[in-house]
Amino acid sequence: TLKTKIESVLSSGFLDSPLLKNNIKVSSGNFITARPIGVIDGTDMEFTGQIRKIDSEAIFNKLTNKEIVVISPLGYSPIGDVFNLSYEQTAAHIAQSVKAEKLIYYVNSSGILNIHGELIPELTFNKAKRLIEHIENPKNAPFISYNDFNILKSSLYAINNKIEKVHLINRNIDGSIIEEIFTDKGSGTILTEYSLENIRSAREVDINQIRNIISPLEKKGILADRVHKDISSFYVIEHDHNIIGTVALYQYSNLLEVACFAIHDKYQNLGYGKKLLKFCEKKALELNIKELFILTTQSEHWFIENNFKLTDKKFMPNARKKIYAAERNSKYFTKGL
CATH class of the missing domain: 3.40.1160.10 (Acetylglutamate kinase-like)
Structure with a gap:
């Protein structure tokens, strides 16, 4: 049986294995009490059963003794019958029990x-x-x-x-x-x-993680680092409590600038950029703003694919023109909402 094969492998000692002298202990037993399903739609299900109780204390004792517990999808009744159980349900019930x-x-x-x-x-x-x-x-x-x-x-x-x-x-x-x-x-x-995903306002404690994402792009001339100026304008996207992307939003009257838009290398091409962009659009609409703009040197195709249009820089907000870095020669893209 599969259970026997598992026990055999765990009991084997291979010369090139770091576990050779560890003497792995494997345990099994009658941890599950079950009862018959009974008659369903006129059919006697006989020895097909369902779980009544799992002896979690006995399982914990084995684990405390550093034993690997192997449990088959079988349940035992107080009168000595053995029942087949759904392995999917058995696993879920055991996980719940322990x-x-x-x-x-x-x-x-x-x-x-x-x-x-x-x-x-x-x-x-x-x-x-x-x-x-x-x-x-x-x-x-x-x-x-x-x-x-x-x-x-x-x-x-x-x-x-x-x-x-x-x-x-x-x-x-x-x-x-x-x-x-x-x-x-x-x-x-x-x-x-x-x-597992969460988009929230950035905090002071996030600065180092944000810089870790932005710095490689800054060195390539793709982004300008603004995080040191105003962390309150930044947002981060988290995955399983790890920051994997960032964006800064700046309002210019009836326009919202999307700046420092970046996703960590390991999480690119997985849809997180689109989710972060949708968040930016939502924030704009909450401010009753109907147009976004971005300045980019090397990411124009991605923004075009997401419905941004190349626009003449003369339409850039005057306040933004004053801090525009001409030497970067960034292209100006807009998107109507």
Whole structure:
């Protein structure tokens, strides 16, 4: 069985392994009490069961003793019957019982895919719930298998029961779990109760992180660093509490300047720039401003792709002309809202 294979691998000693002399302990047991599902629509489900109780104290004792606990999706009744359990639900219930911070599922693809076969890297509880309701039946989602659909539903249960993060990663890719947990980009889909992204006003304590993003662009002549002048005009976009982008907004009467617009190298081409730009547009509309403008030396194509138009500098606000650095020869782009 798969459980036996896992125990065998964890018990093996390889000469080139740093764990050779560590004597890994592996434990299993009757941690789950179950009951029969019973008769559903006239069909006796026999030894298909559902969880009644998980002995979390026994599991904690094993973990405290530095043992790896391997639990099969089997439950035992007080009268000696053994029931098959849904492995997706079993994992979610165990995670809830031991108050785990993370739950990791292996799935058939590189996470959850949309109707175009594209990876959905992040899902909040509400978005996952709407996705499940929209799909209803896995047949309506060509890129989500029946098993992965059930895993998605169990992930929702886990998030709803205080598991902070649920990761869905590709079972067929070596190292996918390491890439998902220990790299910024990840390798699958992560589910959380609330969005990992947050756009907020910058604070004094953010200055060093903002400069880390801006400085490489400043050295290339792409951006001019203004953070030292007025941090109150800056906003940052965070991902999982890390600052990954920044922008400064300056009002000139009925125009709003978008300045120091930058996304960290590791997070480019992932849609964060568009999200930050939408935030700028929203802030402009809140101020009853119907036009944005930017000055750029090397990013004109990205702004053109996002509906900015090259405009004669004579239309630049007079107050902005006074501090315009002619030696940079930045191009002037505007966007109507």
